[in-house]
Amino acid sequence: MADSKHPDTSLKQPKIETRSRLGGVDIDRPAMQYDYTNFYFGAGEDSFALLDPFDAWWSEAEPEGYYQYESPLQSAPTTRVDVLDKKTGQVRAGLINFASYNYLGLSYREEVKEAIKAAVDVYGGGASGSPILSGTTALHKELSEEVARFKLKEGALIFPTGYSANVGTIAGLMRSGDLIVADQWAHASIVDGMILSKATSRFFRHNNVEDLERKLSGFNGKKLVVVEGVYSMDGDMPPLRDIVAVAKKHGARVMIDEAHSAFVFGDNGRGVVEELDLEEEVDIHLGTFSKSLGGQGGYTAGSLKLINYLRGFSRSRFFSCALAPTVAAGILAALRLAKTEPQLRTRLWDNVRFMKAKLDEDGVPTGVSASQVIPIMVRDDARIFEMGEAIFRAGVFINPVKYPAVPKHKSRFRMSISAAHTHEDLEQGATLIAGVLRDFGVCQ
Numbered sequence: 001m002a003d004s005k006h007p008d009t010s011l012k013q014p015k016i017e018t019r020s021r022l023g024g025v026d027i028d029r030p031a032m033q034y035d036y037t038n039f040y041f042g043a044g045e046d047s048f049a050l051l052d053p054f055d056a057w058w059s060e061a062e063p064e065g066y067y068q069y070e071s072p073l074q075s076a077p078t079t080r081v082d083v084l085d086k087k088t089g090q091v092r093a094g095l096i097n098f099a100s101y102n103y104l105g106l107s108y109r110e111e112v113k114e115a116i117k118a119a120v121d122v123y124g125g126g127a128s129g130s131p132i133l134s135g136t137t138a139l140h141k142e143l144s145e146e147v148a149r150f151k152l153k154e155g156a157l158i159f160p161t162g163y164s165a166n167v168g169t170i171a172g173l174m175r176s177g178d179l180i181v182a183d184q185w186a187h188a189s190i191v192d193g194m195i196l197s198k199a200t201s202r203f204f205r206h207n208n209v210e211d212l213e214r215k216l217s218g219f220n221g222k223k224l225v226v227v228e229g230v231y232s233m234d235g236d237m238p239p240l241r242d243i244v245a246v247a248k249k250h251g252a253r254v255m256i257d258e259a260h261s262a263f264v265f266g267d268n269g270r271g272v273v274e275e276l277d278l279e280e281e282v283d284i285h286l287g288t289f290s291k292s293l294g295g296q297g298g299y300t301a302g303s304l305k306l307i308n309y310l311r312g313f314s315r316s317r318f319f320s321c322a323l324a325p326t327v328a329a330g331i332l333a334a335l336r337l338a339k340t341e342p343q344l345r346t347r348l349w350d351n352v353r354f355m356k357a358k359l360d361e362d363g364v365p366t367g368v369s370a371s372q373v374i375p376i377m378v379r380d381d382a383r384i385f386e387m388g389e390a391i392f393r394a395g396v397f398i399n400p401v402k403y404p405a406v407p408k409h410k411s412r413f414r415m416s417i418s419a420a421h422t423h424e425d426l427e428q429g430a431t432l433i434a435g436v437l438r439d440f441g442v443c444q
Ligand SMILES: Cc1ncc(COP(=O)(O)O)c(C=O)c1O
Pocket: 161, 162, 163, 164, 166, 187, 189, 228, 232, 257, 259, 260, 288, 289, 290, 291, 296, 297, 298
């Protein structure tokens, strides 16, 4: 009910019923003219002022297929998945899956499932406590020790998610008056950690070492540089050696988030730092268990002094329930497989080479990826969901990514390649995607 305090905001709803022409394309689905940008700031004093206009758009956009997210999977995230089609209510079975992070195909391995089942019998469901209180089980202790050994570091701290590992590590260490400089494409969890720390935050142009140097110059005080091992939306890597050199020159510590590169890069899977022989030069090594290990959670590894300090000051860990013991058991099993089966990495990189060659052959624009994360750059913010729907109907499960996850006019499909894909999966998937993109004029 509208009153003077809570005005009827429906009066402010944007007009979205009109047909229009955008960039010469006949738009017969007006919902595509709007996205989250239109509903971020608004006039009015009621905190709920944007809910009605958003709902007006959402109730049109969602059923029309402009929110192609949260489609429930009905199966494990293997290379073929069964997914509920939200439009028809039917389950689409056997879609070729390029949407899951399971880079080594570990989440559904028998060894992992058995470890989880065994942990259920001992520990039941959740940890029922913060890790510093009652939430640390023998499994958590074993996991942190095994991660530290694996990363050749003195210690490691386990967090409930990779997101909270970034937030807790950055805000746990840096304070108001300090300086944090991160790559402009740093993940949201890095950015949120920077904001929470209240330190001065600067961003350098993506992978641009000269700009990093400019951003570090002239600052007196504690400094931290944060980069990723593999950037999650482009699949490219940082010029880490040069970044470390500039950081050291300016007395800055270096942190790397290896969410997408730990367990897959380097002969032993220790990440981009192993691949580039910079394991000692980087001060803080962060990663997630949700990507290559197919589990959940995050870690920070480094010197014992760093880990013990963060144990006391990482609020996202301190004030949050520990990982479920079952999850810890699954990750431990997956980590052991990642360590003892280097052939998984060999197969992954063979698959990546195979897929890139196939996509190139089909004229699919793949951007600058140097990893198993391959963006398909369609750059058409208005039509990406239409393309997404067509790809889904063609038999492929892959997520469209648009603003705010990537900049405007940089819309893409983010493809994750797994060691578990067969060449047949890859070939078929690429052919189906290329067929749809050809219909949309994205490739020849
Ligand atoms: C670079 C990067 N860091 C951190 C995270 C957060 O990890 P998690 O999903 O395990 O919370 C992600 C997730 O996508 C990521 O891409």
